[in-house]
Amino acid sequence: MTTNTVSAPAPRTPIQEFWHYFSSNKGAVAGLVFIVLICFMAVFADVVAPHSPSAQVRDALLLPPAWLDGGSWSYLLGTDDVGRDIFSRLIYGARLSLSVGAFAVTISLVIGILLGLVAGYFKGVVDICIMRLVDIMLAMPSLLLAIAIVAILGPSIFNAALAISLVSLPNYVRLTRAATMAEMSRDYVTSSRVLGASPLRLMFVCILPNCLAPLIVQATLGFSSAILDMAALGFLGLGAQPPTPEWGSMLADALQFVQRAWWVVTFPGLMILITVLAFNLMGDGLRDALDPKLKQ
Amino acid sequence: MFQFIFRRLSLVIPTFIGITLLTFTLIHMIPGDPIEVMAGERGVSPERHAELSAQLGLDKPLYEQYFHYVAGIVQGDLGESLVTHEPVMNEFMTLFPATVELAVCAAIFAILIGLPAGIFAAVKRGTIFDHSVMTFSLTGYSMPIFWWALLLMLVFSVTLGWTPVSGRIDVVYWIDNTTGFMLIDSWLSGEEGAFKSAVSHLILPSIVLGTIPMAVIARMTRSSMLEVLSEDYIRTARAKGIAPWRVIVIHALRNALIPVITVIGLQVGTLLSGAILTETVFAWPGIGKWLIESISRRDYPVVQGGILIVATIIIVVNLLVDIAYGVVNPRIRHNR
Numbered sequence: 001m002t003t004n005t006v007s008a009p010a011p012r013t014p015i016q017e018f019w020h021y022f023s024s025n026k027g028a029v030a031g032l033v034f035i036v037l038i039c040f041m042a043v044f045a046d047v048v049a050p051h052s053p054s055a056q057v058r059d060a061l062l063l064p065p066a067w068l069d070g071g072s073w074s075y076l077l078g079t080d081d082v083g084r085d086i087f088s089r090l091i092y093g094a095r096l097s098l099s100v101g102a103f104a105v106t107i108s109l110v111i112g113i114l115l116g117l118v119a120g121y122f123k124g125v126v127d128i129c130i131m132r133l134v135d136i137m138l139a140m141p142s143l144l145l146a147i148a149i150v151a152i153l154g155p156s157i158f159n160a161a162l163a164i165s166l167v168s169l170p171n172y173v174r175l176t177r178a179a180t181m182a183e184m185s186r187d188y189v190t191s192s193r194v195l196g197a198s199p200l201r202l203m204f205v206c207i208l209p210n211c212l213a214p215l216i217v218q219a220t221l222g223f224s225s226a227i228l229d230m231a232a233l234g235f236l237g238l239g240a241q242p243p244t245p246e247w248g249s250m251l252a253d254a255l256q257f258v259q260r261a262w263w264v265v266t267f268p269g270l271m272i273l274i275t276v277l278a279f280n281l282m283g284d285g286l287r288d289a290l291d292p293k294l295k296q
Numbered sequence: 297m298f299q300f301i302f303r304r305l306s307l308v309i310p311t312f313i314g315i316t317l318l319t320f321t322l323i324h325m326i327p328g329d330p331i332e333v334m335a336g337e338r339g340v341s342p343e344r345h346a347e348l349s350a351q352l353g354l355d356k357p358l359y360e361q362y363f364h365y366v367a368g369i370v371q372g373d374l375g376e377s378l379v380t381h382e383p384v385m386n387e388f389m390t391l392f393p394a395t396v397e398l399a400v401c402a403a404i405f406a407i408l409i410g411l412p413a414g415i416f417a418a419v420k421r422g423t424i425f426d427h428s429v430m431t432f433s434l435t436g437y438s439m440p441i442f443w444w445a446l447l448l449m450l451v452f453s454v455t456l457g458w459t460p461v462s463g464r465i466d467v468v469y470w471i472d473n474t475t476g477f478m479l480i481d482s483w484l485s486g487e488e489g490a491f492k493s494a495v496s497h498l499i500l501p502s503i504v505l506g507t508i509p510m511a512v513i514a515r516m517t518r519s520s521m522l523e524v525l526s527e528d529y530i531r532t533a534r535a536k537g538i539a540p541w542r543v544i545v546i547h548a549l550r551n552a553l554i555p556v557i558t559v560i561g562l563q564v565g566t567l568l569s570g571a572i573l574t575e576t577v578f579a580w581p582g583i584g585k586w587l588i589e590s591i592s593r594r595d596y597p598v599v600q601g602g603i604l605i606v607a608t609i610i611i612v613v614n615l616l617v618d619i620a621y622g623v624v625n626p627r628i629r630h631n632r
Contacts, residue, residue, distance in 0.1 A: 139607055140606075
């Protein structure tokens with residue numbers, strides 16, 4: 001007698017399911033690979049970078065990239081006007097940009113979630129006050145508001161990062177508030193409330209975990225705009241100050257050499273573009289994977 | 297309809313008051329004594345300090361200062377520049393046309409390229425053309441425009457020599473400032489080559505400033521078109537045997553355009569903040585460059601006034617977009 005065992009395929013775990021949807025988007029995977037790569041470079045900058053970001057070599061001023069005439073393989077992407085290795089500066093710049101991005105996203109995520117939860121949970125006057133504040137911030141272009149804040153606090157990396165986290169607040173507040181309001185009417189929230197859960201428990205234990213998906217997507221996209229705004233502030237001289245190796249301020253330093261040395265201008269900008277693009281690609285992929293409603 | 301406009305207007309007033317509070321606080325957030333900060337390293341004598349305090353109203357209580365400030369704003373008085381001693385409003389008015397000219401050309405560029413690209417991408421969904429439009433628009437959306445400006449300048453101005461590097465017109469022309477818009481003024485001047493020169497100075501900055509709005513418009517048009525194209529009435533129109541182009545242009549596009557128009561209106565903020573970067577790179581004498589220069593000169597009244605005006609413009613434009621949206625789409629008008 002033979003026994004026919006019919007086994008259903010094992011159900012996918014949530015992580016497997018997520019990866020299934022995420023990996024079907026090739027752009028998102030490419031973005032993720034690049035982000036992992038650049039995080040690795042940023043963390044191990046001391047080992048990866050061939051030179052110190054601030055070492056000036058007097059007999060290697062404005063050296064072209066290695067593959068051009070006059071280039072040297074010891075300076076892969078050439079050198080700038082005071083003989084610093086551009087490749088090494090880009091790697092150390094990645095460390096700075098990613099830390100600023102992480103700092104800004106964390107700050108705005110924490111404050112945004114708090115304000116959004118409170119507004120969505122309590123409604124009424126609290127909600128109106130918070131949302132008016134958000135409307136005011138939304139009426140200003142983020143870069144302009146960041147410039148205004150930095151203009152008053154004085155140009156520095158920390159102030160720029162603070163300004164960037166402030167200007168990205170509205171998105172998180174609105175997202176959390178909308179998600180909280182949607183969850184509030186669900187039965188599981190009502191039943192927890194009937195069981196006597198405190199407002200804090202309701203907000204953070206019941207509601208918040210169910211609002212996380214859009215927030216994760218927004219945080220990824222927030223990373224890209226933080227890096228972009230940071231570079232813009234650096235370029236305008238309102239962010240990192242020279243000789244800090246920051247991508248935007250590297251571009252500003254290079255302005256006067258546009259005509260003589262294209263590489264000084266090209267590579268930092270390319271680095272900004274690719275990094276921002278990678279975060280945007282990954283954000284799109286995450287949205288598709290995390291939010292079934294938006295799946296096409 | 298009237299009620300709808302009134303409701304929208306009443307929402308704007310608290311926002312505007314908030315903005316005035318914000319710009320008012322800005323000047324009080326300067327660490328240290330504002331007058332000493334304004335005076336810089338030269339320092340001020342105690343008498344001059346008292347005189348300036350009285351002149352700026354800094355010796356009065358805060359709420360009184362605020363009401364004085366708002367009263368000034370309502371009358372169009374935004375204070376005086378510390379550097380040129382010109383009223384901030386006058387300086388703004390002289391420089392604003394340059395920014396408007398740039399922003400309008402950038403918007404035209406963005407719409408002319410972004411709209412057709414989005415439509416074609418939706419119609420040819422899944423093809424190589426669709427994928428390349430989406431790739432390009434995501435790249436444009438991620439673009440650090442100050443670098444993009446440098447790159448275009450490097451290729452078209454420095455290497456190829458096709459376009460000038462900076463400014464609004466060649467120095468050889470002396471154009472009377474009739475309207476403030478260089479294209480119109482150079483046309484009116486009748487000088488040979490002046491108009492051409494003005495146009496060639498506008499090309500690169502417009503492309504740079506228009507890049508992000510173009511990407512946004514292309515993405516929005518595509519997704520809006522895709523949604524409309526899957527509607528039943530489009531299938532009906534096709535089944536009736538109407539020419540494919542007619543279905544797309546007359547039946548689908550008109551409905552797909554509603555959200556696109558809103559997005560175009562919302563690009564005003566992107567254009568004005570992008571103008572800060574674009575004008576800095578191209579030495580374009582508009583309000584963006586003016587604001588950045590005022591910050592580095594610590595000309596606080598200009599920074600304060602400039603930010604207030606720009607924010608006000610954005611609020612007003614968003615309000616107009618909202619109202620226009622209500623006019624086009626009755627569903628919005630009657631909801632809420």
